[in-house]
Amino acid sequence: MTSEIAADLHMHTVGSDGTDTLDDRIEQARERDLEAIAITDHDRVLDELGAGSQRMSGIEVVTGVEIRADIFETKVELLGYFIDPTDAALDSVLDRARTYRRERNRRLVSELNDVTDLELSYEALQSDVRGGMGRPHLAEILLEEEYVDGIGEAFSEYLAEDGRCYVPMERIPCGEVVDAIHAAGGVASLAHPGRIRSDRIPEIVQAAVRNGVDAIETWYPYDADVEFGIEDADRLTADHDLLQTGGSDCHGRESGKFRIGTVGVSAETVEALRSASAERSE
Structure with missing residues (x-):
């Protein structure tokens, strides 16, 4: 985790499968003394959010999204930051x-x-x-x-995947999702790689890099035993000159270790992501 948390870049609202509203999220960010948050609802962007980011009640709200994708017939999730939600290519993938x-x-x-x-x-x-x-x-x-x-x-x-009622979901190839995020001027980050359910995590992460991700989510609530941890993410991002992202993956106020602001990134990381998005939009 970064030494000083200024932003939580992974959370959900009632726009997808969260239980809190955008206003709730902003108020929670203020309570945690955060400077910025990213709303990363699954497969959709709230109507209140425009291209890039916006300031709301003193908090910078980065327009983001989380999209499920496929690598080697394994589920991965990709985060898009500073996106333009009106982009046609992104809209098609989200649909x-x-x-x-x-x-x-x-x-x-x-x-x-x-x-x-x-x-x-x-x-x-x-x-x-x-x-x-x-x-x-x-x-x-x-x-x-x-x-x-x-x-x-x-x-x-x-x-969950081992539960009595679990039903798998069809997924879009990773490269198509990354391309759509880029088309919308966004920065693509591989979400919580340590939670990927596979014995091939290093290969999967390398494949995501080959598919063009710009960042790896490094700071998030880890499970007890992970095959791909912070040191692995540090090494990979350094080797490939990638950015690092982080956030709580909060779905509601009463989310335990996933509560907003428990994990996050520095203000410098937010600026690095903003700059990467600006370069892509030029």
Whole structure:
């Protein structure tokens, strides 16, 4: 983690699968004395966010996105920073990603209904959530209905890759996602590589570099045992002259180790990302 956290560059809102609004996020950033945040909702950009970044209530809000991608038939996630959400190439990729996510979520609701006594309606859930229903919303339902004792258990028992109801999601090739982020004037960062579920993480990260990522997310809440840690990220970014990013991956105020501002980057890192985006937009 950087010595002085000025910005948290990875978080979600009700625009995708988070439980807090943009205003909530800004207020939380103020409470944590942050200078900047990046909103990186899955597959969509909030209507309130324009190209690059904007200052809101004294906080710089970087326009970002997180998109699921594929390398070697393995799920990875890419973060885009300082993007222009009106770019046609990016919009096309985001539309595909949202379609894949909707198809997965519809099947996931059906699986939950089969395994439990729940009688959930996918259409009703979709209409109740601004950015569309996601796994965190289903986890909350499982907790409220007392199928589990906590959100973590909801994922491990039902929703995560080893869970009883897990449904895989179709993914876009990594290179296509990177190209779309670049077309929108953005900087592409490989998100939390230590969480990639594979015994080929170093190869996957190297493939992401070959596909044109500009940065590696280095500072984030790590699991207990990771194959690709901070020292690995430091070495790789130095070898390939890449930037480093970081953030909490917060999905809600009550997110434990994922709470906003627990992990982040320096003001200098934000400026380096801004400069990289400006160079790409020239």
